[in-house]
Amino acid sequence: MIVGVLNQKGGVGKTTVAVNLAATFARAGRRVLLVDADPQGSAMAWSSTREAEPPFSIVGMAKPTLHRDLPRIAKDYDVVIIDGAPRVNDLGRSAILASDYVLIPVQPSPYDVWAAADTVALIREAQVMKETLRAAFVINRRIARTAIGRDAADALSQFEDVPVLAAALHQRVIYAESVARGLSVVEAAPSSEAAREVEALANEILAAPKRKAA
Numbered sequence: 460m461i462v463g464v465l466n467q468k469g470g471v472g473k474t475t476v477a478v479n480l481a482a483t484f485a486r487a488g489r490r491v492l493l494v495d496a497d498p499q500g501s502a503m504a505w506s507s508t509r510e511a512e513p514p515f516s517i518v519g520m521a522k523p524t525l526h527r528d529l530p531r532i533a534k535d536y537d538v539v540i541i542d543g544a545p546r547v548n549d550l551g552r553s554a555i556l557a558s559d560y561v562l563i564p565v566q567p568s569p570y571d572v573w574a575a576a577d578t579v580a581l582i583r584e585a586q587v588m589k590e591t592l593r594a595a596f597v598i599n600r601r602i603a604r605t606a607i608g609r610d611a612a613d614a615l616s617q618f619e620d621v622p623v624l625a626a627a628l629h630q631r632v633i634y635a636e637s638v639a640r641g642l643s644v645v646e647a648a649p650s651s652e653a654a655r656e657v658e659a660l661a662n663e664i665l666a667a668p669k670r671k672a673a
């Protein structure tokens with residue numbers, strides 16, 4: 460399964476979600492490849508900060524030919540996670556077409572909700588060619604004990620074909636701290652709330668219903 464963690468908007472948590480999902484799938488015993496499809500190379504930089512080898516393979520492929528190149532490489536893995544680039548349409552299109560499932564991180568802010576329309580438009584365009592392509596939103600940086608996450612989820616329900624997942628990642632210092640150390644939250648704090656919420660996200664993605672080709 461190829462999971463693209465994509466959003467045309469910058470700074471929403473694509474790399475954070477991608478790295479932590481990759482580590483969580485790897486911890487569950489799956490063969491995982493993380494593809495850094497962002498010319499900024501954030502996921503590659505994360506892996507070079509590490510002392511130990513990452514628990515999954517990682518490769519830099521910021522090319523608009525990703526959808527053609529990736530299927531051949533993906534055969535050797537159970538799960539491939541793409542860390543997408545913001546703002547670049549040809550890379551974004553290619554990463555969407557390469558994916559079986561697009562996960563769109565959004566922060567609980569009206570700006571993120573408004574900007575989501577751009578990414579949804581690219582997904583709908585891709586679904587014309589690839590009918591089985593699935594997509595979902597995940598709320599990232601949800602703030603505990605506030606209604607803002609709920610409000611964002613309600614606002615996102617305007618995109619009827621793209622569900623909001625029940626699993627959400629909260630605003631937690633450990634996400635930023637673990638990245639700085641080249642770690643994932645499941646490595647830095649395996650029994651933390653953060654590790655549990657990423658695990659719930661991974662399980663929800665695996666359980667997502669398939670889309671039938673017409």
Ligand SMILES: Nc1ncnc2c1ncn2[C@@H]1O[C@H](COP(=O)(O)OP(=O)(O)OP(=O)(O)O)[C@@H](O)[C@H]1O
Pocket residue numbers: 468469470471472473474475476497499501543544545599600601628629630631632634635636638
């Ligand atoms: N759930 C969270 N809790 C706390 N900090 C977070 C969380 N998610 C992301 N961050 C922080 O927000 C910043 C942006 O996150 P990240 O780099 O993952 O976003 P991005 O979408 O990959 O950005 P870009 O578009 O530049 O690639 C980082 O400093 C990261 O540590």
Ligand SMILES: [Mg+2]
Pocket residue numbers: 473474475497501542543
């Ligand atoms: Mg990034």
